[in-house]
Amino acid sequence: RRCRDPVLTDWPIVGMLPEILFHLWHIHDYATPLLRRVSGTGNFMGPWFSGMNYLVTTNPINIHHTMSKNFPNYIKGPQFREIFEPFGEGIFTVDAEEWTYNRALLHSLFKSRTFDKFVEKTVRKKVDTCLLPLLDEVESQGVEVDLQEVFSRFNFDNISSIVLGSDPKSLAFDFPDVAIEKAFNEAEEFIFYRHTVPRAFWKLQKWLGVGPEKKMATAIQVFDQFLQGSIASKRGKAGELDHNNDDECDLLTILTRQEEGKENVDEKFLRDTAFNLFVAGRDTITSALTWFFWLVATHPSVEAKILQEMKSNENSNKVYLHGAICEALRLYPPIPFERKQAINDDVLPSGHEVKAKTIILYHLYSMGRDEDIWGKDCLEFKPERWISERGNIVHVPSYKFISFNAGPRTCLGKDLSFVQMKMVASAVLGKYQVEVVEDHPVSPALSIVLLMKHGLKVRIRKRMKN
Numbered sequence: 001r002r003c004r005d006p007v008l009t010d011w012p013i014v015g016m017l018p019e020i021l022f023h024l025w026h027i028h029d030y031a032t033p034l035l036r037r038v039s040g041t042g043n044f045m046g047p048w049f050s051g052m053n054y055l056v057t058t059n060p061i062n063i064h065h066t067m068s069k070n071f072p073n074y075i076k077g078p079q080f081r082e083i084f085e086p087f088g089e090g091i092f093t094v095d096a097e098e099w100t101y102n103r104a105l106l107h108s109l110f111k112s113r114t115f116d117k118f119v120e121k122t123v124r125k126k127v128d129t130c131l132l133p134l135l136d137e138v139e140s141q142g143v144e145v146d147l148q149e150v151f152s153r154f155n156f157d158n159i160s161s162i163v164l165g166s167d168p169k170s171l172a173f174d175f176p177d178v179a180i181e182k183a184f185n186e187a188e189e190f191i192f193y194r195h196t197v198p199r200a201f202w203k204l205q206k207w208l209g210v211g212p213e214k215k216m217a218t219a220i221q222v223f224d225q226f227l228q229g230s231i232a233s234k235r236g237k238a239g240e241l242d243h244n245n246d247d248e249c250d251l252l253t254i255l256t257r258q259e260e261g262k263e264n265v266d267e268k269f270l271r272d273t274a275f276n277l278f279v280a281g282r283d284t285i286t287s288a289l290t291w292f293f294w295l296v297a298t299h300p301s302v303e304a305k306i307l308q309e310m311k312s313n314e315n316s317n318k319v320y321l322h323g324a325i326c327e328a329l330r331l332y333p334p335i336p337f338e339r340k341q342a343i344n345d346d347v348l349p350s351g352h353e354v355k356a357k358t359i360i361l362y363h364l365y366s367m368g369r370d371e372d373i374w375g376k377d378c379l380e381f382k383p384e385r386w387i388s389e390r391g392n393i394v395h396v397p398s399y400k401f402i403s404f405n406a407g408p409r410t411c412l413g414k415d416l417s418f419v420q421m422k423m424v425a426s427a428v429l430g431k432y433q434v435e436v437v438e439d440h441p442v443s444p445a446l447s448i449v450l451l452m453k454h455g456l457k458v459r460i461r462k463r464m465k466n
């Protein structure tokens with residue numbers, strides 16, 4: 001088959017798939033030099049007739065073109081909706097008017113000061129009453145703990161309080177089994193799996209109800225039951241909801257208030273919105289915090305500068321800490337790849353032709369490690385690159401610093417995420433020294449969110465006051 005810039009050898013019948021499957025265990029690092037070899041844009045061809053043919057790009061000008069300038073031509077598309085089927089018709093999967101409606105609704109909620117304050121208060125309470133006491137216990141018992149598991153549960157409880165107004169209390173020293181938390185992790189892994197095999201194959205597995213598809217169906221059922229329970233209980237109280245109570249500002253309450261009085265309340269809309277926000281708000285922050293703490297723990301000079309900044313200027317914007325978080329998000333973007341589909345023929349600024357229905361894959365992970373964007377030291381963890389000579393945060397356009405997406409579909413939770421991450425980082429680093437357990441293997445898991453495959457095993461020590 002003819003293609004302009006093959007990223008790998010296109011073998012007869014099987015195409016480039018075997019090489020990808022062979023390197024799946026370290027796919028992000030494997031893809032980075034391959035994409036550089038084709039100057040950031042190339043073709044991936046799957047097995048014949050499998051439909052797995054993609055144009056992969058990490059070129060910022062192409063990103064700017066497809067995500068902003070020619071935004072209407074690049075949609076999530078029907079195949080995306082099919083793969084991400086558990087997301088229903090939520091903001092992540094829809095296009096056109098449905099997306100405009102979802103976006104406007106969520107935008108008005110996310111930008112409201114009352115909601116902002118509610119989130120800050122909820123997270124602060126969870127830090128003070130659960131996260132720090134748990135780390136105290138870990139420290140006093142001298143045991144190892146998986147910090148990723150801690151953050152995952154911490155964020156699960158937070159997002160549940162923020163979206164549904166109820167805390168499942170999954171964060172506790174004995175790490176209780178919370179079925180829905182487990183089900184959610186599994187669903188995300190199975191969605192990644194659907195990206196790695198031909199469509200016909202996973203569809204057949206789904207139809208037969210076998211393999212990962214069977215497990216996926218069970219996981220979604222567990223999660224849906226939990227969501228439906230929360231929605232039903234909130235709807236049951238609809239008439240009693242106090243419109244002026246700032247403590248009852250979770251999204252479900254706000255949406256239920258808006259739906260009040262309507263004859264046909266759209267339960268599916270509530271379910272899909274809740275599911276999408278769970279994915280958006282839980283694992284992304286868990287991933288960002290885990291990689292951040294690992295990077296800080298393995299770079300003592302960065303840790304010392306963060307502590308110095310905290311001591312000297314407690315209420316400032318914490319510019320250095322902000323830079324360190326951006327650096328973690330650059331090297332380990334919580335969403336490592338994205339995809340869009342072209343509606344009409346187009347030509348990218350790099351000169352690559354795009355035929356209608358072409359799927360474009362964006363490898364965010366490679367973009368964070370691209371010398372042309374970040375310079376020769378792009379693999380170094382260097383918060384200083386984010387700080388200007390005048391001590392302000394350097395603005396990098398989103399089509400280069402892509403971790404929160406670019407263009408009209410930029411992440412709605414970006415500001416909120418920084419507030420939460422800074423709150424956790426300051427609270428934990430100010431009180432404890434985090435030491436990664438010797439020889440603990442660190443590598444990314446295969447999922448739609450870039451978590452650590454083996455978690456992050458650490459020991460916690462109380463910081464000496466000086």
Ligand code: HEM
Pocket residue numbers: 091092103106277280281282284285288329333334335338339402403404405408409410411412413414416417
């Ligand atoms: C470190 C944390 C986060 C990162 C790195 C991040 C990153 C992203 C990325 C890359 C997208 C685009 C995904 C796509 O279109 O396929 C996105 C979209 C979105 N994010 Fe975030 N996110 C984070 C946290 C959050 C939080 C906490 C929320 C809210 C609870 C949130 C809400 C959303 C929403 C609603 C969208 C959809 C925007 C649209 O399609 O119009 N995100 N985020």
